[in-house]
Amino acid sequence: MGGNGLITRVYHEPVAQTPSRRGDDLMLRDLTILIVDDEEDLLAAISDYIRGLGHEVITRTDAVSALDVLCSRPCDLLLSDADLKGIDGLELARMARQHQAQIAIIIMTAFDERYPLSAALRAGADAYMNKPFTLKTLGLIFERAYWETVSRLDWWEAHARE
Secondary structure, eight states: OOTTSOOOOEEOOOOOSSOOTTOGGGSOOOOEEEEEOSOHHHHHHHHHHHHHTTOEEEEESSHHHHHHHHHHSOOSEEEEESOOSSSOHHHHHHHHHHHOTTOEEEEEESOTTTSOHHHHHHTTOSEEEESSEEHHHHHHHHHHHHHHHHTSHHHHHHHHTO
16 A cells, blocks of 8 residues: 555456467567566566566666666666655656656656646656556556657667667
């Protein structure tokens, strides 16, 4: 539970073992995903899920240490809670865009009245999720942000140099 008594956890749903109609083989593997949330149970659930998709996951519980990561290495996607202590997730998104313009950004929040979608988009987010959410929802939003990011020319130019 969050500090205000709101449920902010991920609900697990059974996942069919059949291949998706989009084809799992179409997803690139080994992307670097930075996940930032001060709720450690939620952070662990999300990171386990994304690792299971074949990606490298870096986790942080605050924006300052997340910025250290963004300044020291390239990341393909930032998934951040909006309600972080100190620097909030929207400011982190703005700073992430300054350091890594090609990064995909997903903002998640249990406080959509304090952190509305419009503010997240202005901060540079590519996608937005309300907590609580299911892993299925996370997967769909992750995939959408992922495909939008890898379809941008700046993403391919940055990765062609590696």
